Amino acid sequence: MRHPRGLALLAVITFAQVLAARPVGAEAPFRRPHMHRPGHGCQIAVGPVTVPRGTELTECTYVKFPGKRDMAVNRVRIKVSGGSHHVHLYRPADPTLDKPDGAELCNFALDFSVWQLILATQELNLDWKLPPGVAFHFRAGEQLAAQTHFVDNGLLRTPSGRGWALFNLYSMPRRKLTSYAGAFFGQDRDVVVPPHATSTATTRCVFPKPVRLLALTGHYHYRGVEFTAGTWDGTSGVQLYDQHGYLDPPFLRYSALDAPTVSGLQWQCTYDNPTDQTFTFGPFTEENEHCNLFAFYYPTATPDEFTTCVQKDGVVTTTVRGE
Structure with missing residues (x-):
């Protein structure tokens, strides 16, 4: 990126x-x-x-x-x-x-x-x-x-x-x-944060059609030290979002003048784990980790469109719902 x-x-x-x-x-x-x-x-x-x-x-x-x-x-x-x-x-x-x-x-x-x-x-x-x-x-x-x-x-x-x-x-x-807005939920279920190490988790997905971004926000748990996100066209991308630390993750929003058109999105979480515990994907802030990206976009094909991009067992699946 x-x-x-x-x-x-x-x-x-x-x-x-x-x-x-x-x-x-x-x-x-x-x-x-x-x-x-x-x-x-x-x-x-x-x-x-x-x-x-x-x-x-x-x-x-x-x-x-x-x-x-x-x-x-x-x-x-x-x-x-x-x-x-x-x-x-x-x-x-x-x-x-x-x-x-x-x-x-x-x-x-x-x-x-x-x-x-x-x-x-x-x-x-x-x-x-x-x-x-x-x-x-x-x-x-x-x-x-x-x-x-x-x-x-x-x-x-x-x-x-x-x-x-x-x-x-x-x-x-x-x-x-003129257009309805859609929501995007990106989720990396393969997250593993090893003990006494700095590690990363990365997910990339391509959309069925290009869209314009309305907003982005990253999400991880207490071991997270940096969250970056950006465009992805299948081969390369440009960074759009950068969060340092855990508290107060930015909610990056775009106007009609600067909303980028994207073919897909990629995101990466960096973790620092000084403990003896290995943290894996799960809901609890003290016991598990996340590497999720939320985004909002337009135009949509239907009024209630919702897109998911889930990485599990090394396979990334992008699904457009509400069609």
Whole structure:
């Protein structure tokens, strides 16, 4: 890889309390994040998620999209309170799926053949406006799943013992829509981080057709020291993204003027492991490692397009879903 020069509705789901409540004398009381509801659009609140001290917890909250009409969303705000490892929003591949509102433990990645990614963030306060005419598609009343991973160990803390995520989805007039946005989930399931060593994990994939990038963000666990990502055409590429350390991974976004057209993507994670333990692919920040890339792009062939690129046993498989 070479370097270049360069709507107003509210759906609230409350999680069941897990294990023990916050102890007496703990840190400052938990505060639910607040945002004014969109004038045109909707708000979805998730939480509280109870995180026992010194642990981590991934839960899936099932909720229906609160809009009575299909919506084109061209601005997204996500506000998170707690030690957030990630917040994802999915829709089912089967549009007729209907799950009761509620929450359950879901530590592992959702099955991509059942659930399709729409949005992902690791930022505590994301405000993202897409280029003019580009929007995410939401169907009226459709089933959604919000996966939240809150941590109270290692480099992340949830001092109040509870986490929240709040989504504001801002709609645009359908007459101004020129293209729907799609989501990309890249996952290296072959990750191995040996003890007392610096190591890397690399994945490359080519898309069925070129697309323009809207945003990129990398994802690994506590051993990660650098995450790079860039274009890939099958033989070479240009670096676009570089993250150092674990905390505050960048959410790199593009405007209509500078959005690169790409034939594929590649990403590499560098790890430093001073311990006696070997870390392999898995969901827990202290026990496992990840090397995942999230990207968003346009145009799409269908309103709900979702692309996955998964490396497993040395084989990379790229699949376009929602067609």
